[in-house]
Amino acid sequence: MQAHNKTVVKSMQILTLFINHPKLTFNEMMEHSNLPKTSLHRMVGSLEEMGFLTRDEHGHYSLGLIFLQFGQLVGERLDIRTIAYPIMKELRDDVEEAVNLIVRDKGEAMYIEKVDTLHPVRLYTSIGRRSPLYAGDSRIILAYLPEEEREAYIDCTELNPIAMGTIIDENTLRHALEEARLNGYTITSSELENYTKSVSAPILNGKNQIIAAISVAGIEARFQEKRLPELIDKVTKAAKEISMKLGSQTS
Template sequence: MSLKTLENSLGLLEFFTRETPAWGVRELAKASQMSHSVVHRILSTFEKRGFLMQDPQSHKYELGISFWQYGQMVQEKIHLNDLIHPVLERICKSVGESVFFTTLDGQEGVCIDIVESLQIIKYAVSIGSRTQLYAGASNKVMMAFLSDDLQESIMKRGLVPVTPNTIIDEHKLREDLTDIRQKGWCYSVGEYTESVFGVAIPLFNYRNEVFSSITIAGPAYRVKEDQIQPVVKLLREEGKKLQDYFHRLRIAKI
């Protein structure tokens, strides 16, 4: 196999995502701008090796059992929370507020890890909780870096207020998302939980797609907007270390 063929083959696999888990030969050839015959040959080879399987009715290809087997091996070798948690602990120790890691799952944010503040009055969120992308710093900082089409799709589903401070005006939300994208971070107060501030930065995968965020949150009276630049600087420094590690592992989603 030539290096070009190998590159093309691996490139085709990257089209199989959570959003588009199944592909027909013709549609994948069109999306990848490769010839129908080449795509068919590559997919057939992957199917023989168990990396893809073909649905007998739709004739579309999906990821096969071999990926699951290798995935199990990687999961045993690398526990992502073992990478994420120490970063959150360092940030929490430095700022004294709760710190949590949110990942993008379709059109929602999912909290996958948190280190709570040791202070009596603190912000807490449940691991596994799902939240709308238009409410709160941890979510909006990801939504800001999605495509315009995805942003519009989220808004067209309906903007339902979580608190009285949730931005539900589409025009105002678009302006807010543009501002977040330009700054590279988000600060919000009371949008998801009343009287709680949030400061968040986005993390990007090796394809430069936003896929997660790190957020510091606590009672609004403890951190004002004019006090957050040192917090943003710390988030960026620690976030870059984590992001660089994800890049080396070629992790696209969590």
Template structure:
């Protein structure tokens, strides 16, 4: 909750607090839990939750527990980086999955975080904590490093000025180290994140360009870190990223990448 202390929260802010109370760890809440997590009186929460249920934004089961409703998913699918990008990417994500049978992900930049739009995963794939609709920090993920490396300067400086959360002993911990890694990503055309979120997992990521040749998304494959040479995955990941970019109408950047790979 981020309210202005000079005035009480508006109705819209209260509704957003109710919706924001749900997380991947707590997708189902009782009314009292919803009230406590939203920071609202029980009576206010009861009234707002009832209205949200009637609109389909929330669902209520026979035990009186609340969860997010399908109507919110329908609305979210209209986001600019939503359904259209996912539909363009799916054939290439599926090809990459068939080549690896590991985790294949599509993500976009949102503020100082990465948001996952899609993830394909097999039963024997290495465990990852990412999920569709979930968020992770930019500095600790392959897709995040790619997106940050190509983000506007002000976004990069914002992230570089933030405390870098440590997940494992391999997580990037300083702004200086992060600057060096981002320079490598721009120079090499791909990112490798080895054990930054979870030690057993390694990801290789590449940029997806849109019609204006700017980076609009990133894709990655996440594999077991042990016994994997990430360079063997780079050609497949970059080829999939170029395929999506062509579908989206990118031209200039693809020509530069192809030239670099042949020299």
């Protein structure tokens, strides 16, 4: 473990050189980092192989294009909280239910913002909570992924029961995902916790790609059938408002 920690530290030491230097030769990296030549050569080779560094025809190294992907993701996730929060708060005040902002993190969903309900009986979903993409209000994210990604996820994911309403059959899940895409929202019941319900809708970026979801969630008793059309309307409108502020052209 100690060796791995040293490797990470040295890798960061190399990468941070490029904060102040757009391009560096190997000798310049050695001079600035004070790392032994053999060790530096090995680590630079690994960083180049993984895409963290790139080398031009003149032997100059610079940060790899992978950092553009990371930067875009981090930027979206930071910006989206700032953009979404006032809309989430307005939605919470309107429907008096907890409002969640959810993003995909690899094969899971993560709750990155929440405006809690003022009701004394509530769900205690916290920022930073993770859940599987196939269950609960985060399933709308899975529904809006490209078909190949959805199928790859289903093929490699064990659908374990979490609460009494969790979908654990692949065909049932596929049907639910198709229905969510057609409707533009998803309703879930007792999938992550018993006797709870949620309505969620997708948040899209300027390329109309799914980057997050917004949901209202609460105790099942407050999500009666006659109230669902109102909640669906307000959640989908909030999702579209956030999406438009992020550059989406959806109407």
